[in-house]
Amino acid sequence: MxxxxxxxxxxxxxxxxxxxxxxxxxxxxxPSITEVGAAEPExxxxxxxxxxxxxKLAQDLDAIKxxxxxxxxxxxxxxxxxxxxxxxxxxxxxxLRLAMLQEREKLWVKREEIRKQQANPTPPSLFx
Numbered sequence: 001m002x003x004x005x006x007x008x009x010x011x012x013x014x015x016x017x018x019x020x021x022x023x024x025x026x027x028x029x030x031p032s033i034t035e036v037g038a039a040e041p042e043x044x045x046x047x048x049x050x051x052x053x054x055x056k057l058a059q060d061l062d063a064i065k066x067x068x069x070x071x072x073x074x075x076x077x078x079x080x081x082x083x084x085x086x087x088x089x090x091x092x093x094x095x096l097r098l099a100m101l102q103e104r105e106k107l108w109v110k111r112e113e114i115r116k117q118q119a120n121p122t123p124p125s126l127f128x
Contacts, residue, residue: 009017
């Protein structure tokens with residue numbers, strides 16, 4: 001109270017601020033603070049108390065591991081299939097390129113034969 005007066009709080013402000021703590025001093029209220037150990041003896045929890053929960057968590061962990069291994073195997077199979085498909089595409093592209101080069105060579109030979117058969121052969125420099 002002296003500090004509040006020194007801080008120049010009016011009596012109304014002092015009553016308002018102190019009214020916040022009335023619930024601590026009312027009659028008939030049970031104290032909110034209890035002495036520890038007064039009611040029942042202390043219970044020590046052993047590992048058997050948590051055994052069922054730890055078993056459940058271990059089962060969940062095993063299920064997750066199985067799921068992750070299955071997913072990894074599926075991804076590996078998909079990757080192998082994709083790699084095989086890519087290798088097949090590369091081989092097909094190489095075959096097509098080889099066929100194109102052979103066809104171009106045949107056309108070039110045919111063109112040369114036609115050019116040589118002409119009465120006035122066109123010089124090769126005019127051909128692209």
